[in-house]
Amino acid sequence: MVLRLVLGDQLSHNISSLSDVVPKRDAILMCEVWEEATYVKHHKKKIAFLFSAMRHFAEELTDKGFRVHYIKLDDPKNKGSFRGEIRRITHIHKPDQIIITMPSEYRVLKDIQDWESELGISVEIRSDNRFLCTPEEMADWANGRKQLRMEYFYREMRKKYNILMDGNRPVGGKWNLDTQNRKPPSKELRPPSPTTCVPDVTTKSVFDLVHRKFSTHFGDLEPFHYAVTRKQALQKLKDFLNxxxxxxxxxxxxxxxxxxxxxxxxxSHYLNCGLLEPLEVIQAAECTFTEGHAPLNAVEGFIRQILGWREYVRGIYWLKMPEYSKENFFNAQRKLPWLYWSGDTKMNCLRQCVLDTKQNAYAHHIQRLMVLGNFALLAGIDPKEVNEWYLIVYADAYEWVELPNVSGMTLFADGGYLASKPYAAGGSYINRMSDYCKSCTYNVNKKTGPQACPFNYLYWNFFICNADKLRGNPRLGHSFRTLENMGVKKTETVKADAKRFLKKLDRDEQV
Ligand SMILES: Cc1cc2nc3c(=O)[nH]c(=O)nc-3n(C[C@H](O)[C@H](O)[C@H](O)COP(=O)(O)OP(=O)(O)OC[C@H]3O[C@@H](n4cnc5c(N)ncnc54)[C@H](O)[C@@H]3O)c2cc1C
Ligand code: SF4
Structure with missing residues (x-):
């Protein structure tokens, strides 16, 4: 008998571990384990989403005629960890072999790599066929390059999968159409409401479990509108495309x-747990362009996120782990302020983004990068604490995608391996791209003083404090020239304002 272990983010029917399953001979093991649900205290909605999606996936496999052992979290025999469960189940069923698709996180891979010697059973770890670039291909591409740049990686991926290509050239003549993108929101903008899925009996029984076992975790469990099956996730995708x-x-x-x-x-949470697959999403988006339902700038921009960024960050993760999780280029030491959990701050942009995150276990990219992340960068918060927060609060968060986005893209903690410069910005960027500043206690147009937007003086303070590390960066020449022309008096005021603000932040006083 072959035992096939399917992890909670491997909910894809054509996953490599199941490709040659023999229903009469083999068994499929899925388990909800305490260790995974609590190694960081995940958002309640994230736990409910994943357990419900796992239970639905197990039902679908059973309906297809497979023998599935599904171990629930509160099963009294549950040992609480993958290792404990695999030991217990192999003892009972005595399989000849264990087959698993490569886990997405380094921590889990290291654990599984020991099983063969511990259990005395052959353990085959198969490549994850849902990703579009293998860690080996990424290593080949990166070999000999001093700095990696997503844009060049993305072009290779477009060619490899023949996406938006016209022979050897990109459709429309340009690889990247971002000059037509990224407009500020207009006053009249009314985005459509998202499709909602009504929780069924399975999801409701998971709610009960979450209430009982995870009541101290961050976040709101309800309202809960997530898809928990592939069918529902496909409907969500269809609505997005339309x-x-x-x-x-x-x-x-x-x-x-x-x-x-x-x-x-x-x-992202459906892609990351396997309910949707990247290539099908990319091809469906490409079709909306070829059939004339969406313009090229929108479709290219969207495809770049999945075929480019998503694969690129995963490649960097496997290239740089385990050292990547320890990077701290600026030696940032500040502890994470309580406002990241409570939303209790006069800074309206931060407050809104924390409250959205608390309610939905979701915030979109710019909220994560330019508000929540930008503040963490400018305030000098320890990357370890920032990474843990991001890993907890979002339903799509797994270390392989969270860590490069936080340490690489947002905090520049890798010193510029992933990004060419820190994504640091003052209040004027947030004001241009949002309506947050209109309802804020602070004044975005004031640069210094108690009423000034804290992003404004923290931004310059960041360059003052890190000048030795950043001055040589060719993309920051303009910022350093402005800083040099600022004059001693203004520079001293910026430093004093930042010091006053950060002192209050350290005391967890409302800022
Ligand atoms: C600080 C920070 C932390 C992040 N943490 C995560 C995380 O834990 N998990 C996660 O999936 N994404 C993460 N991202 C990337 C991105 O913000 C989310 O993928 C995106 O916001 C998800 O929302 P969406 O599905 O509506 O994405 P859309 O904006 O609609 O983009 C489409 C898809 O592209 C992919 N994508 C877009 N940008 C990225 C990116 N930078 N890296 C990887 N994939 C990308 C996602 O799969 C996403 O679903 C993070 C970004 C930042 C700046
Ligand atoms: S004024 Fe500053 S703190 Fe307030 S919402 Fe605008 S950017 Fe955020």
Missing amino acids: LRLPHFGEYQDAMLQGEPWMYHSHI
Whole structure:
């Protein structure tokens, strides 16, 4: 008998571990384990989503005629870890072999790599066939390059999968159409409401479990509108392609108070757990362009996120682990302020993004990068604490995608391996791309003083404090020239304002 272990983010019917399953001979093992649900205290909605999606997936496999052993979290025999469960189940069923698809996280891979010697059974770890670039291909591409750049990686991927290509050239003549994208939100903008899925009996029984076992975890469990089956996730994708994709590019960076979903797809959590697969999403988006339902700038921008960014960050993760999780280029040491959990701050942009995150276990890219992340960068918060927060609060968060986005893209903690410069910005960027500043206690147009937007002086303070590390960066020449022309008096005021603000932050006083 072959035992095939399917992990909670491997909910794809054509996953490599199941490719040659023999229903009469083999068994499929799926388990909800305490260790995975609590190694960081995940958002309640994230736990409910994954357990419900796992239970539905197990039912689908059973309906297809497979023998499935599904171990629930509160099963009294459950040992609480993958290792404990695999030991217990192999003892009972005595399989000849264990087959598993490569786990997405380094921590789990290291654990599984020991099983063969511990159990005395052959353990085959298969490549994850859902990703479009293998870690080996990424290593080949990166070999000999001093700095990696997503844009060049993305072009190779477009060619490899023949996506939006016209022979050897990109459709429309350009690889990247971002100059037509990223508009500020207009006053009249009314994004469509997202499709909602009504929780069924299985999901409701998971709610009960979450209430009992995870009541101290962050976040709101309800309202809960997530898809928990492939069929529902496909419907969500279809609605995105019809209703939002045509405006995706234009408003990709826009933020509006009370509109957490904007024109984004909200499918990252489905992609990351396997309910949707990247290539099918990319090809479906390409079709909307070829059939004339969405413009090229929107479709290219969307495809770049999945075929480019998603694969690129995964490649970097496997290239740089385990060292990547320890990177701290700026030696940032500040502890994570309580406001990241409570939303209790006078800074309206931060407050809105934390509250959206708490309610939905979702925030879109610019909220994560330019508000929550930008603040963490400018305030000098320890990357370890920032990474843990991001891993907890989002339903799509797994270390392989969270860590490069946080340490690489957002905090520049890798010193510029992933990004060419830190994504640091003052209040004027947030004001241009959102309506948050209109309802803020602070004044975005004031640069210093108690009423000034804290992003404004923290931004310059960041360059002052890190000048030795950043001055040589060719993309920051303009910022350093402005800083040099600022004059001693203004520089001292910026430093004093930042010091006063950060002192309050350290005392967890309201800022
Ligand atoms: C600080 C920070 C932390 C992040 N943490 C995560 C995370 O834990 N998990 C996660 O899936 N994404 C993460 N991202 C990337 C991105 O913000 C989310 O994928 C996106 O917001 C999900 O929403 P969406 O499905 O509506 O995406 P859309 O904006 O509609 O984009 C479409 C898809 O492209 C992919 N994508 C877009 N940008 C990225 C990116 N930078 N890296 C990888 N994939 C990308 C996602 O699969 C997404 O579903 C993070 C970004 C930042 C700046
Ligand atoms: S004024 Fe500053 S703190 Fe307030 S919402 Fe605008 S950017 Fe955020």
